[in-house]
Amino acid sequence: MSSARPAAGDPSELLTYLLKHAHRRLLALADAAIEPLGLEGREFGVLRALAAREPLSQQALAGDLGVDPTTMVAVIDALEDKGIVTRRPDPADRRRNAIELTEAGRATNRDAEAAYRAAEAEFLAPLGGAEAAAFSASLRAVLAIPDGPDTGDAGVAPARTDAG
Amino acid sequence: MSSARPAAGDPSELLTYLLKHAHRRLLALADAAIEPLGLEGREFGVLRALAAREPLSQQALAGDLGVDPTTMVAVIDALEDKGIVTRRPDPADRRRNAIELTEAGRATNRDAEAAYRAAEAEFLAPLGGAEAAAFSASLRAVLAIPDGPDTGDAGVAPARTDAG
């Protein structure tokens, strides 16, 4: 068929369509960027959370990242198999697993953060610097998320989903 | 647990996270807006395409909207059951089904378009008018989609997905 050019009734007139495909494109770029490190997207989210404030329990990770606790089991399994995290009973409450990064995990996190930021830059390349900043600010605004991650008061929590 | 406030290592620092949740929020608003009309999101996309240039074959619809042709079968089934579209063999090529809107379907499409636009407006409400316009323009820019749907030259086709 003909090349997919916009036409009357084209789905690209819908903001839902634009947001979905923008997300998919960035996800593809980010996945490709961290894949050489042996990481999947949702694993990267776990690594970042741990690097910032380990140790964390699996339920704390699941809650922070908005994934189901049963899903987190498999994510931690995979990261443990790769030697990126360790899982041990929390001495203070032996029902809990204390999840911690290994030294290799900390190195992987640094590499992944750099790779991810490069993917973001590639995604935003068609925009100028000011336009890119405004774009991110608008996204935070529609989600009622304050500008800085440590600014204090919070917006309403987005719905449960994976760490992407 | 405490309210989900941003913290160091928070996923809201990632553009993937912001895009995903922005998409989910708009989708929830749009679904709620058209649900009273008995429509699902992906059905709305089919209605819009048909209203603009019916009749269309199922494969043409699937290609335009980026869904799998086998998925389109069930969508057309549902729309036919609701009396919104008709399915008949194309006289020019009887392998094809010519999908057309019924009169009720045209009315439903008008109502759905209005309901959807209201949902978009609610989603964009935290932004000023200029900021909202810039936001949409940035989305089109990162996807290499030209500003007007009939501007002629096309960007690269976004990857296959559903009509949302």
Added chain:
DNA sequence: TATTGTTATACTCTATAACTATA
């Protein structure tokens, strides 16, 4: 021989429920 539409099937991803152990 290729294409449209259809059906049946498989696969992926995630949530729900039930269980163990700890508190």
Added chain:
DNA sequence: TATAGTTATAGAGTATAACAATA
């Protein structure tokens, strides 16, 4: 009685393969 983690199972959503009708 309640919670953290685990496992098994089920559900939604979509893609793949095979088929009939038609070109």
